[in-house]
Amino acid sequence: MSRSLRQNLGRLAFYLLLAVLLVYTIFPFYWAIVTSLKAGSEVFQPTPFPLRPAWNNYVVVFQEQPFGRQILNSLFVAVSVVLLSLALAVLAAFALGRIPFKGRRLLLFTILGVSMFPQIAVLSGMFELIRWMGLYNNLLSLVISYMIFTLPFTVWVLTTFMRELPKELEEAAIVDGASPFVIVTQVFLPLMGPALVTTGLLAFIAAWNEFLFALTFTLSSEQRTVPVAIGLISGASAFELPWANIMAASVIVTVPLILLVLVFQRRIVSGLTAGAVKG
Amino acid sequence: MAARANAGSALTRQRLKSAWLFLTPMLVVLALVAGWPLLRTISFSFTDAHLSNLDDSSFIGFENYVFLLQDPDWWRAVQNTIFFTVVSVSIETVLGLLIALALNAHFKGRGLLRAAVLIPWAIPTVVSAQMWRWMFNDVYGVINEIMLSTGLITEPWAWLADPQLSMAAVIAVDVWKTTPFMALLILAGLQMLPQDCYENAKIDGVHPVVVFFKVTLPLLKPAILVAVIFRTLDALRIFDLIYVMQGNKQDTMSMSIYARQQLVDFQDVGYGSAAATLLFMIIALFTVIYLYLGGIGREEKA
The missing domain is CATH 1.10.3720.10 (MetI-like)
Known part of the structure; x- marks a missing residue:
């Protein structure tokens, strides 16, 4: 066998491997789309694409439950969580990233430790707290409880970002007599656009996808978020699930996320690795 | 000279103060959503608490x-x-x-x-x-x-x-x-x-x-x-x-x-x-x- 033939074969094998990888990552979502477009008994036939796309499944999802309302619920919760955690985290990150004080490292590692908390470990205490605040079956209960996983992460990533901003900027502002609050909001905040987008996106995705708290702290279908709504369609009998509808609902809530991820691919990767590698 | 050193340490003190001021909201929220519920979960684990009456439970040790x-x-x-x-x-x-x-x-x-x-x-x-x-x-x-x-x-x-x-x-x-x-x-x-x-x-x-x-x-x-x-x-x-x-x-x-x-x-x-x-x-x-x-x-x- 000649050398160039062997090289070509090697290249072919490599591309074949990549093709397998591509199919492996994409096929399940492709299959969800295909299923969501099948009408009636066609769902139960393994045709690789819908013969006549049945858009009706997407209409039925909104008729059988307050799905529109549930999407708005998820949006409200996720957006509130992002804004609140970013506001709290920017201030905290300035203190942790730029002002040396005793116990700073311990504090940082404690915050990182909180992000490792299993949600179940705070479930009963959180439930009691939420009932005491009168927020059971209220979306605000989710906005509050989601802070447990978005806040540590945003503080951590923004702190690493703050640390790398040039010192001269701050010194110039101090000479001009700017207070720390002015430095954060007028000098640093405008520079933090990219970092805020990255952490905000990751916090948004985490809040949008959360299941356990939403399952426990909300009751009526008007207050449910999307993951609970989709997770609970499975409820009744195991034999006659409305698979086409479940897949239609799944596609609706996933497409925006996939678009976000594709658009902000680089930012998301750098945000994900900032937490782990730089930590 | 002395005045400048004084100004420097005053600045440090001001920055330290604002550091804690900036940290407080975040720490309060974390204590509320992580620290307190965790402590309550641990203390519940030593009681016979029931979901229908959380307030009325008694200590049962291990x-x-x-x-x-x-x-x-x-x-x-x-x-x-x-x-x-x-x-x-x-x-x-x-x-x-x-x-x-x-x-x-x-x-x-x-x-x-x-x-x-x-x-x-x-x-x-x-x-x-x-x-x-x-x-x-x-x-x-x-x-x-x-x-x-x-x-x-x-x-x-x-x-x-x-x-x-x-x-x-x-x-x-x-x-x-x-x-x-x-x-x-x-x-x-x-x-x-x-x-x-x-x-x-x-x-x-x-x-x-x-x-x-x-x-x-x-x-x-x-x-x-x-x-x-x-x-x-x-x-x-x-x-x-x-x-x-x-x-x-x-x-x-x-x-x-x-x-x-x-x-x-x-x-x-x-x-x-x-x-x-x-x-x-x-x-x-x-x-x-x-x-x-x-x-x-x-x-x-x-």
Whole structure:
């Protein structure tokens, strides 16, 4: 066998491997789309694409439950969580990233430790707290409880970002007599656009996808978020699930996320690795 | 001179004051949503609290823990969780390493593939669980269909009902969903490796496989270790994926699912809190190990 033939074969094998990888990552979502477009008994036939796309499944999802309302619920919760955690985290990150004080490292590692908390470990205490605040079956209960996983992460990533901003900027502002609050909001905040987008996106995705708290702290279908709504369609009998509808609902809530991820691919990767590698 | 030093320390004092001022809102929120509920969960675990009257419970010492340690279902959940964690994290590490190596090579369409790899990560866990539940369906599932038509199996497998297969199915979905995260962390590590070792090896004509095991793998070890610990901590608290795919079935019940069932379905807050507290202890132990390793890494760098 000649050398160039062997090289070509090697290249072919490599591309074949990549093709397998591509199919492996994409096929399940492709299959969800295909299923969501099948009408009636066609769902139960393994045709690789819908013969006549049945858009009706997407209409039925909104008729059988307050799905529109549930999407708005998820949006409200996720957006509130992002804004609140970013506001709290920017201030905290300035203190942790730029002002040396005793116990700073311990504090940082404690915050990182909180992000490792299993949600179940705070479930009963959180439930009691939420009932005491009168927020059971209220979306605000989710906005509050989601802070447990978005806040540590945003503080951590923004702190690493703050640390790398040039010192001269701050010194110039101090000479001009700017207070720390002015430095954060007028000098640093405008520079933090990219970092805020990255952490905000990751916090948004985490809040949008959360299941356990939403399952426990909300009751009526008007207050449910999307993951609970989709997770609970499975409820009744195991034999006659409305698979086409479940897949239609799944596609609706996933497409925006996939678009976000594709658009902000680089930012998301750098945000994900900032937490782990730089930590 | 003295005046300037004074001004400097006044400035330091002002900055210190504002540091704590800036930290306070975040710390208050964290104490409210993490510290306090955790303390309450731990204290519930020593009581006979019931969901219908949380306020009226009495202290019963370690009784919940004694019952818990005698409950075969709890041990089953522990065993399931550990099995799930070890198997899924191992597969994810090997697969993630392979994908990272592939994505690190130069080829056309690398950006496209890198984006595609992120898709499973972006899909909500609940949606992934439903998608795969449908694909694993014993009668109409596409997986059985493909395996039957290619002759891999001769009759449909009951992926989600068979006790042995159902754990394999759950692990397969977790691997699909979280390998991208692993691959990206390892890829980030790969891209920070010094290039000169490779060039030397290339000049010396060392076989690529030898280079991988002698050069790449040892250098990558820290990055892989961090990724493995992250994933392990995550896998130990697994809830959504298994709960949506399998509900409270014993064959695949994890520790989190066990605790939630006691807390919510059986309304036994005291007992469920004891289970949750034990899970917390296990994860806390791992976290301390991780922070210790991370801390050492930092000092070496500094």
